[in-house]
Amino acid sequence: MSSWLADTITQAQTIDDWLSPKRAQSLALLEATNWPNRKTEAWRYTPVNKIERATFKQTSTLQDIATHIPNLDAIDLVFVDGIFDAAASSKTFPAGLTINQLADGKDHDWALESFKNTKPDRHFFGLINDTLATQGCIIDVANDTAIEQPIRILQSFQQGSQSHTRILMRLGKRSSACVIEQLQGDSLSLNTSFAEYQIADQAKLEHYRLALQCSEAISIGGSHFSLGEKADLDSNLVGFGSQLSRVDIDIIHAGESAHSQLNVIYLLDGKELFDLHSAIEHTKPHGTSEQNVRCIVADHANAIFNGRIHIHRNAQKILAEMNNRNLLMSDDAQINTKPELEIYADDVRCAHGATIAEIDEKAMYYLQSRGISRSEAQVMLSFGFINELVDMMNNQAIAQWLRPILRQRFADMEIR
Amino acid sequence: MLEIKNLQASVADKQIINNLDLKINPGEVHAIMGPNGAGKSTLSYALTGRDGYEISQGSATLDGEDLLEMEVEERATAGLFLAFQYPVEIPGVSNMEFLKASVDAQRAARSLEKYSSSEFLKVAKAACKQVNLPLSFLKRGVNEGFSGGEKKRNEIMQMILLQPKLAILDESDSGLDIDALKVVADGINSQRDGKRSFLVITHYQRLLDYIKPDFVHVLADGKIVKSGGPELALELEAHGYSWLESYDRNAEDESE
Numbered sequence: 001m002s003s004w005l006a007d008t009i010t011q012a013q014t015i016d017d018w019l020s021p022k023r024a025q026s027l028a029l030l031e032a033t034n035w036p037n038r039k040t041e042a043w044r045y046t047p048v049n050k051i052e053r054a055t056f057k058q059t060s061t062l063q064d065i066a067t068h069i070p071n072l073d074a075i076d077l078v079f080v081d082g083i084f085d086a087a088a089s090s091k092t093f094p095a096g097l098t099i100n101q102l103a104d105g106k107d108h109d110w111a112l113e114s115f116k117n118t119k120p121d122r123h124f125f126g127l128i129n130d131t132l133a134t135q136g137c138i139i140d141v142a143n144d145t146a147i148e149q150p151i152r153i154l155q156s157f158q159q160g161s162q163s164h165t166r167i168l169m170r171l172g173k174r175s176s177a178c179v180i181e182q183l184q185g186d187s188l189s190l191n192t193s194f195a196e197y198q199i200a201d202q203a204k205l206e207h208y209r210l211a212l213q214c215s216e217a218i219s220i221g222g223s224h225f226s227l228g229e230k231a232d233l234d235s236n237l238v239g240f241g242s243q244l245s246r247v248d249i250d251i252i253h254a255g256e257s258a259h260s261q262l263n264v265i266y267l268l269d270g271k272e273l274f275d276l277h278s279a280i281e282h283t284k285p286h287g288t289s290e291q292n293v294r295c296i297v298a299d300h301a302n303a304i305f306n307g308r309i310h311i312h313r314n315a316q317k318i319l320a321e322m323n324n325r326n327l328l329m330s331d332d333a334q335i336n337t338k339p340e341l342e343i344y345a346d347d348v349r350c351a352h353g354a355t356i357a358e359i360d361e362k363a364m365y366y367l368q369s370r371g372i373s374r375s376e377a378q379v380m381l382s383f384g385f386i387n388e389l390v391d392m393m394n395n396q397a398i399a400q401w402l403r404p405i406l407r408q409r410f411a412d413m414e415i416r
Numbered sequence: 417m418l419e420i421k422n423l424q425a426s427v428a429d430k431q432i433i434n435n436l437d438l439k440i441n442p443g444e445v446h447a448i449m450g451p452n453g454a455g456k457s458t459l460s461y462a463l464t465g466r467d468g469y470e471i472s473q474g475s476a477t478l479d480g481e482d483l484l485e486m487e488v489e490e491r492a493t494a495g496l497f498l499a500f501q502y503p504v505e506i507p508g509v510s511n512m513e514f515l516k517a518s519v520d521a522q523r524a525a526r527s528l529e530k531y532s533s534s535e536f537l538k539v540a541k542a543a544c545k546q547v548n549l550p551l552s553f554l555k556r557g558v559n560e561g562f563s564g565g566e567k568k569r570n571e572i573m574q575m576i577l578l579q580p581k582l583a584i585l586d587e588s589d590s591g592l593d594i595d596a597l598k599v600v601a602d603g604i605n606s607q608r609d610g611k612r613s614f615l616v617i618t619h620y621q622r623l624l625d626y627i628k629p630d631f632v633h634v635l636a637d638g639k640i641v642k643s644g645g646p647e648l649a650l651e652l653e654a655h656g657y658s659w660l661e662s663y664d665r666n667a668e669d670e671s672e
């Protein structure tokens with residue numbers, strides 16, 4: 001067993017709180033699971049041993065991390081190094097919205113039920129998070145309530161920190177909300193950050209996970225959704241990649257006629273790695289799901305996408321679509337993409353495609369015919385390929401904030 | 417201005433343009449008419465340098481400069497503009513960004529200073545209004561989801577912004593409603609200053625009612641088979657292209 005894992009288990013055994021019965025289950029699973037290595041399918045391209053090798057040393061100087069999103073009037077829940085920062089967080093919430101700290105979950109029966117309910121046990125670091133996460137929040141939206149103001153869960157990570165946070169959210173019937181999970185901080189730190197969302201019948205969630213940690217950061221987490229009947233999920237993931245970035249997304253269509261959309265952008269440079277595993281479970285008939293995953297990979301960076309669509313027996317009349325397009329900017333950049341389709345119903349439409357995107361010569365000619373040089377046109381088109389998904393974001397403040405950041409990152413990739 | 421001599425062009429190993437000659441002087445408006453598949457668009461692609469359009473023979477110069485030696489973008493900055501018959505949709509690239517990059521390139525080639533963003537915004541808004549497109553079209557992806565007529569107006573807007581020496585308008589009038597036809601024609605006329613030249617490809621006389629051409633040519637089987645004044649367009653409208661076939665036969669008889 002890895003010494004990091006041994007320490008983790010020892011540490012976990014000391015935690016005693018309202019989640020202890022659930023934590024014990026995960027602890028038992030962890031003890032029976034091998035530390036992932038390259039032979040572990042789910043971790044084939046992502047070297048977890050980096051965690052073993054890293055020494056986490058906290059420094060006292062605070063870094064300045066630019067997290068402000070102009071024109072976004074959000075309910076802020078701020079965590080620094082995995083610890084709630086009450087002073088920086090919003091204090092009042094609109095009617096129908098209840099937000100509590102994870103530690104206070106004992107007063108909310110639904111929270112205990114939700115814990116580990118949506119996130120599958122197969123995620124190794126999800127189990128770790130189960131046992132160690134004592135910080136985070138529980139968010140409850142009442143039935144028939146539309147929360148107009150976006151809820152932003154902002155996590156920044158300083159040099160040397162190790163942290164584990166958990167978000168539990170319940171959206172009542174016919175309610176709607178927008179949640180932004182924003183993770184930033186580039187220096188060497190380790191965090192596991194998992195979120196579980198229960199979206200009741202006819203409820204609607206607009207979701208953003210902005211996984212913007214670069215460079216030395218080690219960031220592992222997931223967003224897991226369960227959709228009731230006619231529920232609607234519009235999820236957007238933006239990933240920058242670092243020495244180790246891993247996100248697992250599970251979207252479980254638990255009710256009939258639910259709809260989910262997952263748009264993913266990653267932009268990787270240097271030796272960065274970003275590993276996304278998505279799984280869409282259609283358990284009931286008449287659902288639709290769409291995934292658009294696009295990445296641009298430069299230099300020696302490595303993008304991994306494992307996209308699973310599982311259509312259960314009797315889940316008829318499903319429309320599931322998965323598009324993965326990748327743009328490689330250097331010969332040393334790597335893309336490892338693997339669709340996994342498991343279809344047990346016969347009356348379904350399931351389309352998937354993974355392509356290495358090429359520059360559209362017609363578009364290139366059109367731009368050049370206006371006097372734009374081939375190299376500039378190339379940048380415009382490559383960026384356009386990513387920006388198309390930014391254009392689709394419903395929240396304009398986020399889209400406007402992201403565009404120049406993505407553009408700058410893309411320009412930096414060009415230079416090399 | 418534009419001088420094409422004995423031009424032969426092929427696409428996919430198929431020769432489409434055969435020994436074509438055409439001379440356009442500064443300030444002139446020439447119209448080209450001709451049946452579907454005659455090679456009108458092929459001529460515009462060959463002149464603008466589209467990949468895959470091979471020139472096996474002949475020459476084409478713009479103000480004495482050899483077009484055929486230039487890259488696509490160099491032809492554009494030399495003053496050649498093509499309003500596409502089928503404008504290309506580029507999702508993810510905003511019309512505004514595209515227009516700014518195009519105008520920047522043109523201004524750089526003319527040793528003019530770049531517009532600042534706010535200056536350009538003014539210029540772009542004015543052009544947008546001139547072709548009667550809502551300003552929201554500046555924000556949308558290039559031609560993305562534009563209707564046929566909106567695409568054509570967007571092409572004319574680009575011409576207005578780029579101020580080319582020679583504009584080739586490939587069926588800029590097809591698919592337009594009556595009002596839009598007037599907008600497009602006005603857009604073209606607004607650019608006529610006695611120096612700029614136009615090559616207007618069209619199937620219909622009605623555009624030529626608005627834009628009085630100096631010359632009308634008939635392109636068939638890759639060459640110009642007849643040239644005349646504006647009355648030729650009226651004649652074609654009256655007789656159709658079957659009249660050309662007899663013209664073709666006569667020509668063949670003569671050459672034998």
Ligand SMILES: Nc1ncnc2c1ncn2[C@@H]1O[C@H](COP(=O)(O)OP(=O)(O)OP(=O)(O)O)[C@@H](O)[C@H]1O
Pocket residue numbers: 427428430432450451452453454455456457458459501
């Ligand atoms: N890539 C290609 N491969 C094969 N044939 C082609 C290709 N591109 C054009 N052609 C052929 O060249 C001929 C001329 O086409 P072109 O588009 O120039 O006609 P046009 O005069 O513009 O017609 P229209 O009035 O319909 O626009 C047509 O027969 C067309 O099918």
Ligand SMILES: [Mg+2]
Pocket residue numbers: 456457458501586
């Ligand atoms: Mg044509």
